[in-house]
Amino acid sequence: xxxxxxxxxxxxxxxxxxxxxxxxxxxxxxxxxxxxxxxxxxxxxxxxxxxxxxxxxxxxxxxxxxxxxxxxxxxxxxxxxxxxxxxxxxxxxxxxxxxxxxxxxxxxxxxxxxxxxxxxxxxxxxxxxxxxxxxxxxxxxxxxxxxxxxxxxxxxxxxxxxxxxxxxxxxx
Amino acid sequence: xxxxxxxxxxxxxxxxxxxxxxxxxxxxxxxxxxxxxxxxxxxxxxxxxxxxxxxxxxxxxxxxxxxxxxxxxxxxxxxxxxxxxxxxxxxxxxxxxxxxxxxxxxxxxxxxxxxxxxxxxxxxxxxxxxxxxxxxxxxxxxxxxxxxxxxxxxxxxxxxxxxxxxxxxxxx
DNA sequence: GTAGTGTTACTCGGATAAATATTGTCCGAGTGACATCGG
DNA sequence: CCGATGTCACTCGGACAATATTTATCCGAGTAACACTAC
Numbered sequence: 001x002x003x004x005x006x007x008x009x010x011x012x013x014x015x016x017x018x019x020x021x022x023x024x025x026x027x028x029x030x031x032x033x034x035x036x037x038x039x040x041x042x043x044x045x046x047x048x049x050x051x052x053x054x055x056x057x058x059x060x061x062x063x064x065x066x067x068x069x070x071x072x073x074x075x076x077x078x079x080x081x082x083x084x085x086x087x088x089x090x091x092x093x094x095x096x097x098x099x100x101x102x103x104x105x106x107x108x109x110x111x112x113x114x115x116x117x118x119x120x121x122x123x124x125x126x127x128x129x130x131x132x133x134x135x136x137x138x139x140x141x142x143x144x145x146x147x148x149x150x151x152x153x154x155x156x157x158x159x160x161x162x163x164x165x166x167x168x169x170x171x172x
Numbered sequence: 173x174x175x176x177x178x179x180x181x182x183x184x185x186x187x188x189x190x191x192x193x194x195x196x197x198x199x200x201x202x203x204x205x206x207x208x209x210x211x212x213x214x215x216x217x218x219x220x221x222x223x224x225x226x227x228x229x230x231x232x233x234x235x236x237x238x239x240x241x242x243x244x245x246x247x248x249x250x251x252x253x254x255x256x257x258x259x260x261x262x263x264x265x266x267x268x269x270x271x272x273x274x275x276x277x278x279x280x281x282x283x284x285x286x287x288x289x290x291x292x293x294x295x296x297x298x299x300x301x302x303x304x305x306x307x308x309x310x311x312x313x314x315x316x317x318x319x320x321x322x323x324x325x326x327x328x329x330x331x332x333x334x335x336x337x338x339x340x341x342x343x344x
Numbered sequence: 345g346t347a348g349t350g351t352t353a354c355t356c357g358g359a360t361a362a363a364t365a366t367t368g369t370c371c372g373a374g375t376g377a378c379a380t381c382g383g
Numbered sequence: 384c385c386g387a388t389g390t391c392a393c394t395c396g397g398a399c400a401a402t403a404t405t406t407a408t409c410c411g412a413g414t415a416a417c418a419c420t421a422c
Contacts, residue, residue, distance in 0.1 A: 001175050001256040002365085004405065008265055011286050027355070036270030041407050047357070060414035061354045076289055084173040093180055098208030101324035108321070113312045114183050117248055121300035128293035140285045149280070152273035174404085176366065199394070213368050219396065232375035233393045 006045040007083050009037055011137070013046065014079060017055065018071040018138050019153065020161040025064030030160035045083060052082035062162040071138060077129035090118035178217040179255050181209055183309070185218065186251060189227065190243040190310050191325065192333040197236030202332035217255060224254035234334040243310060249301035262290035 013031045020026055028046050032039035046065055049055040056068045067074065092115035097108055142150065185203045192198055200218050204211035218237055221227040228240045239246065264287035269280055314322065 001173070001252065001261045003173050003261045003263075005265065006406085007262065008267060008286070012267060015286070029355090034271045035267040036272075037267065038407055040409070043356070044358090044407090050356095057356060058414095059355050059357090059412095061352095061416050063355045063414080065356090076286075076293070080173065089173045089175045090179065091175075093177065095180060095184060095207040095209065096321070099206045099324075099328070100208075101321075101328065103318075103320055103324065107318040110316055110318065113309050113316070114180070114187070114248075117301075117304045117309065121248070121297050121304075124300040125293050125297035128296040129289075132289045132293075137285050137289065144282055144285070146275075146279040146282065148275055149268070149273075152271075152275065156271070156273065178367085201394090210368060212370070215395070216368090216397090222395090229395060230375095231373095231394050231396090233377050233391095235375080235394045237395090 001089060003080070003084060006041075007080055009035060009042060010045050010049060010079050010083050011076065013042070013065075014049070014054070014067070014074065014134055015137050015141070016153070016157065017065060017067050018074075018134055020066070020157050022163065023066060024161040024163045025058045025062075025066045026157070026161050027064040030156075031065070034156055034160075049079065049082050052078070054078055054082055058164065062164075064162055067134075071135040072133055074134040075130045076132045076134070076137075077126050079134075080129055088119055088122050090115065090122060092118075173261065175252070175256060178213075179252055181207060181214060182217050182221060182251050182255050183248065183306075185214070185237075186221070186226070186239070186246065186306055187309050187313070188325070188329065189237060189239050190246075190306055192238065192329050194335065195238060196333040196335045197230045197234075197238045198329070198333050199236040202328075203237070206328055206332075221251065221254050224250070226250055226254055230336065234336075236334055239306075243307040244305055246306040247302045248304045248306070248309075249298050251306075252301055260291055260294050262287065262294065264290075 012035055016031060016034060017026060028043045029039045031037075031046070032042045046055060046057070050057045050065070050068075053068050054074060055065045057063070057065055092112050094108070094112065096112060097103070097105075184207055188203060188206060189198060200215045201211045203209075203218070204214045218227060218229075222229045222237070222240075225240050226246060227237045229235070229237055264284050266280070266284065268284060269275070269277075
């Protein structure tokens, strides 16, 4: 039960992207520099987020990434599932059938109680993640964060965001 | 966010051990055969459970494993933590400090909001796991499971459990 | 001055290695049971 | 016949590989901006 390191990077980057103005974009290289990450690897995470329709990518010069929808409509669960996969963490291998007692499948129509309990717990986990929106993260940071850190973040965003000319037409 | 395969095996084995009589033990080889697992690898899982004081190991002939305490006092959380480790799945690497803005540590005395949200979700997950006791798993299986499967399990337990000297001398 | 066009530099994207964690296997240390030997 | 003792087989325990997953890196495809040229 270990989450990949990319989850943390993805959430931080998404929060940063939530702070830029209008439909501006920010290059992955800038995000990587902002958090001291490998640009090449972060690109893979951002690409997964884009595949999950959480981010949008704009190619070419003055391109970059931006949120695909409002920060109020993006939850931490969305990001975690995009990076770690949608399958539950506990995968029932139905090992109860593999023993020497070779019963036919009709003996196992009822779901495994262990699997049910595990999935119940995971539903609670996901529900808790779904309650936190990206906008909550940003708002909490703006309200409670250290003023120097906020100022540095704003300056960084101002320096690296690339305003887009055309309107917000979705593409993939 | 993937749990190891050993978690499933551990819970199944613990449930099986909860079904044997008195302070009898069952060898790891029998448990492995019961679920079609590698005996050598299952031994590692059982050893971790024993290190966590969930199981007890009895060496020598007629030895094996048994629960270290009543099934009512063992939760799924105990088992999961013993196998997967006690550390939270989300480990905050404090990447917010690694950027080019070199602020000193006083700017980061407040905990990271992202980390807080993640840990909150994980607390919900663990709380849900802690609500399910091993005895609940066994009881649910005895009540709802397929009769053929229950009979096979009981026969298997009867055949492989090893009564200990100080306990009840029940043997066919 | 303006429109068309070719170049260029910048971006993302996917294929490719290294590192790490997990899974699987092996042989050795320890222990109690069992058979044997002596009283 | 009963007890002490030596041997032995069975158990767990930890050290040693194989595999899968995660992490990190590189180079190529694509695109829009920019400069240049012609009108």
